[in-house]
């Protein structure tokens with residue numbers, strides 16, 4: 001775990017007439033060549049606007065999807081240039097590659113306050129391989145480097161670590177800065193009680209997260225599909241609920257470890273069960289651990305909701321990742337929605353992350369009442385697991401108090 005997350009930020013840089021490389025996360029969903037959700041683009045507008053204001057020559061770079069090192073038109077960033085132009089009310093130029101002679105020329109002739117978007121970084125294998133030669137071609141011209149893509153900070157790719165390595169320094173964009181501020185408040189200097197809520201389908205994604213949370217959380221509330229691997233470890237009857245048999249031993253070890261550290265690892269006391277994971281099927285509530293054959297747990301039950309609400313209301317710091325049931329289907333969404341409301345109502349500092357978890361907040365209509373919604377899924381989990389992120393580590397440390 002990093003001892004400090006304070007990093008040089010874009011606000012600290014003198015950008016006037018400087019060639020600035022900005023790594024952004026424009027990995028947005030496209031449909032028929034159009035951006036259908038511009039949330040990620042809007043999230044980096046403050047950074048781009050600041051760079052425009054400070055008269056940098058701004059070059060933006062991102063990946064989109066997984067083209068696996070090949071030029072594949074369906075993963076082109078060109079539609080993003082259009083969306084960005086509209087949002088900024090300023091022309092955003094686009095170049096059909098991220099390296100090469102044309103790019104070089106366009107970068108060289110870029111005027112202060114103007115913006116150039118490069119084509120998808122992952123059209124070249126050198127990006128994910130962090131190939132030094134590719135990094136030099138990609139950003140060797142840069143006079144300043146800014147990373148505003150927290151969502152890819154856990155990847156040691158050329159645009160994430162290669163370029164700041166060459167340049168010898170790197171700064172956080174405003175979105176990255178905000179992520180680091182909240183993560184440091186939650187992970188490095190949390191106010192107690194710290195309550196973590198963990199759900200989602202599989203325990204295997206979150207074992208390291210739970211292990212690390214045991215070192216500083218007071219209470220961990222477990223819900224979602226991963227519950228049943230713990231139940232299996234406790235010898236409970238789980239019917240046909242989702243389970244990872246090969247993780248039962250780890251689950252047992254985590255339960256023991258929580259006990260010896262005095263951390264409350266709280267499981268559901270009841271579950272909503274059905275025979276099929278489909279809308280409109282017959283459901284009922286059973287006590288935890290007594291799920292009949294051919295039935296599966298698809299949500300937490302009403303008593304669990306109450307118990308979890310109680311814990312949440314006492315918390316001063318809340319970390320939430322993973323829905324507590326199959327919330328995508330309304331019949332199994334109540335637990336997740338109620339917990340989302342409880343988190344929203346609490347006076348605690350709350351940080352929520354993960355694709356499904358953020359959709360759940362939107363479904364509950366409470367996304368504006370959360371202290372911080374993280375833009376990272378995998379990156380956030382790696383952070384919560386107590387590991388450092390290469391894309392954060394490489395940014396220039398700041399010698400001030402956090």
Ligand code: ADP
Nearest residue numbers: 200201224225297298322325326354355356357
């Ligand atoms: P996030 O994207 O927020 O990190 P995960 O990817 O870990 O969350 O898990 C999300 C998935 O977990 C959802 O698609 C949800 O349907 C599923 N899930 C939650 N509870 C259950 C359950 N009881 N059985 C099966 N799947 C579940």
Ligand code: MG
Nearest residue numbers: 354355356377
């Ligand atoms: Mg997910």
